[in-house]
Amino acid sequence: MNSDTGDGPPRAVLVAAIVLAVGTVVAVLVIAAVMQRTPAPTPVAVSAVPAPKAESTECATLLSALPDRLGDFGRAPLVDPAPAGAAAWQPEDGGEPLILRCGVARPADFVAGAPLQVVDAVSWFRVQDSVDADRATWFAVDRPVYVALTLPPGSGPDAIQTISTVLAEKLPATPVDPAPVG
Template structure:
């Protein structure tokens, strides 16, 4: 009987010891994880050399000196040697990171149709990384030089808003960069102007998700832009595509064959498509990621306002 009387006390002691060990194990894991992530955050950030012709200017050197110690909650990180000129980074881990480069070239997406934004008096252009699965974006200053580029993961930013206002862009006092030519602006004109007038007038305000119509800069042209993306542009009354010939691949979309000129502009994801077999030649500049939805809507527009040849 005496042995049975002591059983509850023995069981409680075992439970207390087990709980104590479990708590110590959890604390050990948390401390170890904190130490690990702190070490990762303190690791120098490796940044490769990229085209940055103005990186060694006095303006870029001053900007690097004036950068804040923290940005969007991330601490300024040391750069691994050899560190490129005009570069900086902030990080909390190997995946939570913001990088900056001063003195870079203007992106190919900076055209008259670019969708820009203002942050405390500085004009920026967002360019999304279109690598599958990537949520990175880069913002470029487009109202001053040297040009500043800031890259971040938009999913890690509060409300998706980049910390552009915290950057000392006032040290960059050079002229704004030149815009690249508008897509399709270099195509030779041809065809019936009357047919094109009707087609352009009927173009919708939106052509794909996130794309809204903007003022066109070329005759018989309509354009749509979206933040971070290449513009979608349609031009009516152009010469036949030079690269089209026997054996060329055609893609049928709702009864209209399209020829894609796969030569992409340097630094963009856009290619030029031609609607074939119509009474007037129509061309479209389409980003690769938006081709399906946009070309379907453009096909319906072309089919309704041009005739089969």
């Protein structure tokens, strides 16, 4: 007797339905596993520093144009209360974050003759961390507001290059104005 001529659906339809159901279950399990491995970013605590222009129009323009990713770092929320003019990105492994502060005061060490590094038409002044020699904060010093970018060790050049591009597009260049020596 031929089973394809019975009262139920043809065998090929039953096999296809079973394969489709098993495939759907496998897909749901894979998606669930991937979603579990991608935790929500942990809020980053950003300490307050003197930032007299953090609530300026220039900082609002810059903050609204910042990207969601800087190389291997993804945008992270800030712990409340977050200082005005601040943004953070965190690596996927939960390591040390990158911190941007807009509208900060001129760095004390930024005096006439201080060495500058130009990245994509933006002049940066580097301040070495006094505790951790591998950490530095870079200050964009040729825009209407000072912008500080603190980079953790091993973060690479992507962050400063991307921020330089955003700065060059969103804030006009201004003459560099270091403090007088002495």
